[in-house]
Amino acid sequence: MDRSAVLLEAAKGGDEDAFSRLVEPVLGELHAHCYRMLGSDHDAEDCVQETLLRAWKSLHRFDGVALRAWLYKIATNRCLTLIERRGRRELPTDLSTPHAEATWLEPYPEQRLAWTAQLGPEARVVALESVELAFIASLQHLSALQRAVLLLREVLEFAASEVAELLDTSVAAVNSALQRARKVLTAVGPDVTQQATLDRLGEAEQREITRRYMAAWEAGDVDAIVALLTDDAKYSMPPLPLWFAGHDGIREFLLAGPLRSRWRFVPTTANGQLAFGTYMWEDGRYIAKGLDLLVLRGPAIAEVVSFLDADFSDFGLATELTE
Incomplete structure (x- = not known):
């Protein structure tokens, strides 16, 4: 036995x-x-x-x-x-009309992905790509059944007959739901290549992006921050429903608000992607303010999602820093 x-x-x-x-x-x-x-x-x-x-x-x-x-x-x-x-859960950038009543997506702590270390190289890449924020956001456009079928078939690689049994439905219904799910993702889903991009960049380039982003924020250098962004970059801060796009929009927002304060950034990861714990100077110490998750496109930053309600302890981060 x-x-x-x-x-x-x-x-x-x-x-x-x-x-x-x-x-x-x-x-x-x-x-x-x-x-x-x-x-x-x-x-x-x-x-x-x-x-x-x-x-x-x-x-x-x-x-x-x-x-x-x-x-x-x-x-x-x-x-x-x-x-x-x-x-469904949302990101501010997915809303045609901003509203505070939305239920927001949450970041995924790196500690949750420890199990992927036991996988082979290809399987680990697939597992990490499948929790990237862009992919999770695109799944929200699917019905509950479509979401389940797509994940069970294409991420977890159960056979259609197995999925039918898991969901108490028919193989024909599974295949139909999978086709509809693929069609929706083709229309709304981004190219989910963050982990592959990080792998192609290499550790040295990843460290350089991390260094430049931290240095720019801690120096309050808006030009240096904007220089790291793609032309069509987006910046959002759930649970706030508003978001900003492009160099001019993001520059104006940063100068009018965040860059009036002093900051410290601590690198971490979320959803298998580059992230930072951000701390603002208040009352003689740096106070935790948000978890910034970066979506890269090549060596440039295509999106920043700053989760203002993130639990820093889940990401191995302190709630405050001294000078």
Whole structure:
């Protein structure tokens, strides 16, 4: 009897520790799947916990075959319920008319992606690309079913027959939903190549972008900041619904607001992408203000999303810095 079978038998006998060890290898990728579906780290965590609770309660009905698929079935269906109840999440740049009532996308902490280190090079690139912010934002344009089918088929590579079983539907319905999802993403989805871009740039070029961006902000040099941007760059700050575009628009915004203060930037990563914890000088110390996630196009910055409500501790960042 192999280890999984031993753990399953013990778990069915009421051993909670055996159950935890049984499901542990799947938890990282399952959490990432829930994040892709929901666009929220916190909702994904709640969904995973609910999945584990339901799996534990129904373990006596599990036949011992395909544990991973069984957990994905529970998690995906829970995500579908949440999406229908809460609607889609947004970035300010996706709104035709800005409104503060929108439910915003959340950044994804690097610690959540530790499980990808166990993957081969190609599989790891796919896993990282599938949590990039642009891809997560594009998924929000899909219906709940389309989102589930696309992720299960093209990211997780389940067969159409497996997806049909996971979603309690037909293969024809799965194939139809996948076609519609691809069509929508072709129309609205950006070219999701951030991780590949970082790989092509190399570590030295990544460090140079990091150095220049930090130095420009900490010097309050608007010209240096703008020089790092593409001509059509975008700058947003959820939960604020407004956003700014192009060199002139971003320059005007920075001079009228942020660059009137002193800043310190601490590099980190979010969604597998370059990010910074930003700190503004207040009352004799630097106070955490936002998590800036950068979307690169080659060596230039195509978008900055500053998550003003980000929990800095999730990204290994302090809440304040001294001089």
